[in-house]
Amino acid sequence: MRFMLIILALVSCGAWSAPNSVAILQYHHIGDDTPRVTSVTAQELEAHFAWLKENDFVVMSLVEIQQRLASGENLPEYTAAITIDDGWRNVYRNGLAVFKKYQYPFTIFVNPKLMAEAPTQYMSWQQLKELQKYGASIANHSNSHWHMTWRKSSEPTEAWRERVRNDVVEAQQLIDEHLGEQAKHFAYPYGEYDEALQEILEQAGFIAFAQHSGPWSAASPLTAIPRFPASAQYASIETLATKLKSLALPVVDYHPQQPLLAADNNTPEVVVELANTDDFDKNQMNCFASGQVLQPTWQANRFRVSLTEALPIGRSRVNCTVPSKSYNWRFYWYSHPFIRADQQGRWPD
């Protein structure tokens, strides 16, 4: 009996309470006649939503998650959020029935200038308004979906900052004007950011979502919130299930903070400091980057990942995962984004 009580006490106090980790799914197109690499079919989208329901996930709006993480309030053990970038017209055409059926909250990140320039490709304000009735929040993806960190040749930093600020503010004004005041949420076009861009968004009162993977937790920087891509090869429910149940590492510090690599540095080193390592075996951590398998080295609660081969031009990530000891079949997940530019300071879409 006493033994039973001890067991019960351990379970209820929880040597481990579930870390507040939220998987944000990221979609673009919904359809079968759009580029597969950024598409799910309506059937795949419905299968994802059905899986979330069957597996007792609570799907929350980004606003509610932001508030709960800020106040330290606990989140349900399985919490997810849904985001859709670009506002393609096929999202309305092919997604409406699914949104109506499940009534999940979700966020669509739109580019108002592109909506005006190519009205046949993008959803109209009227369509977005209609989706608001079925759980949509509409947020900012910049005015015209550009590589925001790119400076024009010999553009002074202050002129670039002004250009970025105007773009973001103009896009937000158009969104608020047409749909009523929306939360100041921003998704970086292509998931690209550097420290200077993060600072501009923070000063303008935004939180910002990127495209490196991993769950959102109180440890995530509020201008580099990770999301899991859910299109194309990532749409399979088996691989998505692991991501949806992933846990955030208790990160207290990480380096480098600047994702944009200096021209002479193609083999960066990632250093991550954790609050503790109690719920996993350090030796079981695996890291990956552009096809390279990398073994982290540990010093107390800090791990270090050194790249041996040069990262390719463009966007890359270093991803590290390690199984939890106390949550069966759940993994801690950490992702660190990098961008390597070419000689001209550019890279492909």
Ligand SMILES: [Zn+2]
């Ligand atoms: Zn986009």
